[in-house]
Amino acid sequence: MSESVLTSIALLGTGRGGEMPACPNEALEGVWASLETSQLLPAAALEECSLASGRVLSRGESLPLAPSDDRELIPPAAGDCLAQILKGNHAACFGEFIDQALAQNLRAPNALVPLLLNYGQRHREVRADLRRLVGERGAWLAQLRGRWDWLSTREAGGDDLWGVGTPEERLTWMENARRDDLPAAISLIQECWKGEEPAFKVALIEVSSESLSPNDEVWLEPALSDSRKEVRAAATKTLLRIPSSFRARSRERALACLNLKRNSLEVEPPEEFDPAWKNDGLREKPPAKTGARAWWLRQLLTRVPLSDWPEMLGVAPGELFSLKVSSDWQEALHLAWLDSAKEHPVPSFVPALVKIFPQNLSDLLQPISVEESYEILDELPADLVLPQLVRLASPPQKNHSCLKVILKSLFKEKVYSRPEAQALALCLPPDRIADALTSISKRKSINSMTEEFARTLEFRQSYLKHLIT
Amino acid sequence: MKSSNWETPFLFAMGNLHLLLQAWKTRKELDEDLREEVEQFVGLPVSKEDVLARPMVEDSWFVASRILLEQDRLSTSITWLYGVNSGRWAKTLKFGALGQKPLEIWPLGGTVKTGMHFYLGTTNARAIPANEGAPAKLELPNIPNRHFSDLIEEYADLRGRNPWHRRQPFIGLIAPGKDGTLLDAEGNALSCSASAAKIDAFYTLSGGHPILSCAEWDGHSLNLLSAQSDGQLIDFS
Numbered sequence: 001m002s003e004s005v006l007t008s009i010a011l012l013g014t015g016r017g018g019e020m021p022a023c024p025n026e027a028l029e030g031v032w033a034s035l036e037t038s039q040l041l042p043a044a045a046l047e048e049c050s051l052a053s054g055r056v057l058s059r060g061e062s063l064p065l066a067p068s069d070d071r072e073l074i075p076p077a078a079g080d081c082l083a084q085i086l087k088g089n090h091a092a093c094f095g096e097f098i099d100q101a102l103a104q105n106l107r108a109p110n111a112l113v114p115l116l117l118n119y120g121q122r123h124r125e126v127r128a129d130l131r132r133l134v135g136e137r138g139a140w141l142a143q144l145r146g147r148w149d150w151l152s153t154r155e156a157g158g159d160d161l162w163g164v165g166t167p168e169e170r171l172t173w174m175e176n177a178r179r180d181d182l183p184a185a186i187s188l189i190q191e192c193w194k195g196e197e198p199a200f201k202v203a204l205i206e207v208s209s210e211s212l213s214p215n216d217e218v219w220l221e222p223a224l225s226d227s228r229k230e231v232r233a234a235a236t237k238t239l240l241r242i243p244s245s246f247r248a249r250s251r252e253r254a255l256a257c258l259n260l261k262r263n264s265l266e267v268e269p270p271e272e273f274d275p276a277w278k279n280d281g282l283r284e285k286p287p288a289k290t291g292a293r294a295w296w297l298r299q300l301l302t303r304v305p306l307s308d309w310p311e312m313l314g315v316a317p318g319e320l321f322s323l324k325v326s327s328d329w330q331e332a333l334h335l336a337w338l339d340s341a342k343e344h345p346v347p348s349f350v351p352a353l354v355k356i357f358p359q360n361l362s363d364l365l366q367p368i369s370v371e372e373s374y375e376i377l378d379e380l381p382a383d384l385v386l387p388q389l390v391r392l393a394s395p396p397q398k399n400h401s402c403l404k405v406i407l408k409s410l411f412k413e414k415v416y417s418r419p420e421a422q423a424l425a426l427c428l429p430p431d432r433i434a435d436a437l438t439s440i441s442k443r444k445s446i447n448s449m450t451e452e453f454a455r456t457l458e459f460r461q462s463y464l465k466h467l468i469t
Numbered sequence: 470m471k472s473s474n475w476e477t478p479f480l481f482a483m484g485n486l487h488l489l490l491q492a493w494k495t496r497k498e499l500d501e502d503l504r505e506e507v508e509q510f511v512g513l514p515v516s517k518e519d520v521l522a523r524p525m526v527e528d529s530w531f532v533a534s535r536i537l538l539e540q541d542r543l544s545t546s547i548t549w550l551y552g553v554n555s556g557r558w559a560k561t562l563k564f565g566a567l568g569q570k571p572l573e574i575w576p577l578g579g580t581v582k583t584g585m586h587f588y589l590g591t592t593n594a595r596a597i598p599a600n601e602g603a604p605a606k607l608e609l610p611n612i613p614n615r616h617f618s619d620l621i622e623e624y625a626d627l628r629g630r631n632p633w634h635r636r637q638p639f640i641g642l643i644a645p646g647k648d649g650t651l652l653d654a655e656g657n658a659l660s661c662s663a664s665a666a667k668i669d670a671f672y673t674l675s676g677g678h679p680i681l682s683c684a685e686w687d688g689h690s691l692n693l694l695s696a697q698s699d700g701q702l703i704d705f706s
Contacts, residue, residue, distance in 0.1 A: 010476065041484045042488065042491075047484070048688075053688065060647070061646055061658075062656070063672070076701060111699070114669040114673055137676060140676070
């Protein structure tokens, strides 16, 4: 709104004298001349009316046009479901919705693009999918509005963003920079590494692990002796994913403790803690109730990715876990394998590991794909399966025998919360939904968890029928 | 008022209130239409029967926007309907208890064939439909393209006849412009008072192109109410 010529008089008070300001509009000249400062309010009404009625149009400047996107839009009925999900209703269905829409090469309805970009701002893990879903229209909007920097290109953020941006902006900038020019990005990390906060160091390692290269060793190696445990752990994990010198010397140290004789693996922990190990992130002092040698052994063996073990020992992958361990150090060896399986999962090893560590099922399944998890769950007893299905909360590509446990558990009231019921509803493949709903409808009465399960299935049906052709 | 620039709007509001009080004092000297409007502004009730007894305007009414206001322990649903043949605007109001959305039968973007009984007044758009149960068709009618110059001229005329007339709806092709402006099909600009979220949504819907949109003009800025995209009228209110 334009400023009033009367504001000063209004703020000072009409009783303080002074003259009426100049007439703000020539159309008011006659009447304005007859007014005194004491007639402030009629003057204000006149001025407002003349301002609002006397608007003069000016030429505007257009925006650059958004590039066209030839992909088809998500159908309106499915788009309504996506709007519901983004509002927090049936939020657990988000992943499946996005997967199905992308599988059909559909793009998001324009009306939902800002909401999806806001979602991506809060959920880093879905950004790659959202980038595809919002397509050209989303990138155009982000650039125009100078927001959602995670979607913008590196140029759009400006090179100084690395120096002056927020942690989130800097991470996004580095993610893009690594894609564009990896050597230059690595140099920048090296330059700033020492002055960064521990949490940012960990986040930087995580962002970098998406585009890891052997050249990253130069800045990751010093991070092994960082004063903070979480930084050391992140650097250790990441360095073991590239052919680094750390990986080579870790293997040598482990081999010094192992001796394979036919089918028997002899394990002998070191007698003393080598001070050089400290620089590689190993801790000398064991935790409570753990012997020092067992602790050193576990740390040394954990630093060999599980995938390297068969070749290191010269055995076939299938033989590794059936080797006899002829020493008192079997527990330390097993714990090292478990640690390694969590950090560097090998899906083909999981069935054998599950037999050794049934109590660690969640840890072992966590890093492997949904499909691989279902294959393993098919072989396990029902009481172990249900919690894993709740954790997975994703449908397999084909039917699996382990899914039978879902309806049985619901009907026997072994599902205790709504989130659990919703998660289980997400485990059924799309072609099983109708059958499950029919089975539920045939029951004389159903409990509240089964109701919740059915509601989620119906919601899934309402969008899947538009997304799956 | 939270805004740091509260002085001018406050002064103008006080000026207009003063003008209304003056008009109330001398209402017997006013024309019947303007007197009716002054009485309605002050809050005197108008009976529904009196309005329904007035002649009606038959047209196909396009449901161009719907605003839900929740204040004074009341939910008010304000619908702007555009007469496709007459070019006239009608405003219907429905009320409910706070937190209860008044029931609206006609969807946004629908077109309804019915008569409309208008309240008495020189510039009054408030109306009551003759047939509130008339079916709505969800198809976009042919709406003649109007420009901001038409809106400004019309608004000046309305304010000249009724100085308390505040908001006038506009429907036509609108594109987003630079610096928070909105552009009509001739490239003329008016400032926009929409929130950042509304502007994000309008940018995305338009992709920079002019799209059929409905907005309210208060003499100072346009407030976006709805816009068409992907074959649907999207609500911005």
